Amino acid sequence: MKAPAARSLVLDSQGLSLLLRNDRQMITRIEAARRVGVPVLVSALTVVEAVHGKTDTARLHWVLSRLQVQDVTHADSLTAVRLLSEAGGLHGHKYAIDALVAAMALRVPGPVLVLTSDRDDWTKLCGGRVQIKDV
Template sequence: MKEPTARSLVLDSQALSLLLRNDRQMITRIEAARRVGVPVLVSALTVVEAVHGKTDTARLRWLLSRLQVQDATQADSLTAVQLLSDAGGLHGHKYALVAAMALRSPGPVLVLTSDRDDWSKLCDARVQIKDV
C-alpha cells in the first residue's frame, strides 16, 4: 500500500490498537514506513488510551521498542490549548496533545487515524490524514 510522502508517521489510538491486534494492513503500513526510513511516532498518551485489560503486555513492550514514543511536553500543552481555541473553542479534546506532538514532528506528517474530522479541525492541512 502506497502512503503519501511523509517524513513522520503518527499513530492515533485506533491505529496503535490495530497494530496491537496484529492487523495485517496496519503492519504493512508500518513496515513500509520503516523500509523508507520514516519514523513511526506515538504519543505516550496514545499508549495509555490504546491499552485495555486484554492487551498482551509483552507484545505492547515489543511494539513500543520498535516505535518512537514521544513524551507530552509543556510546550505541547500550550500548543494544544491554542489548537483547541483555533478550532472554535473545543475543550479537553482527546487528540489535542497528540496533534501538538504531530505538529512538532518533521514534516510533512502523515497521521493514521479513525477520526479524520477531529484531526482536520485541529490541524487543518498542516498534517496529511489517512483513515484506518
C-alpha cells in the same frame, strides 16, 4: 498535485490498537514506512488510550520497542490549548488527548502523515498542516 512524501508517521489510538491486535494492513503500512526511513511515532498518551484490560503486555512492549514513543511536553500543552481555541473553542475534556497528540504531530519533522480513525477531529485541530489517512 501529489502530496509530498511523509517524513514522520504518527499513529493515533486506533492505529496503535490495530498494531497491538496484529492487524496485517497496519503492519504492512508500518513496515513500508520503515523501509523508506520514515519514523513511526506515537505519543505516550496514545499508549494509555489504546491499552485495555485484555492487551497482551508482552506484545505491547514489543510493539513499543519498534516505535518512537514521544513524551508530552510543556510546549505541547500550550500548543494543544491554542489548537482547541482555534478549532472553535473545543473543550479540553473531550478533545484533550487528541489535541496533545496533534501538538506532537505538529512539532515533528514534516510533512506528517497521521493514521487515524478520527479524521474529523484531526481536521478540526490541524487543518491542512498534516496529511490524514483513515485506518
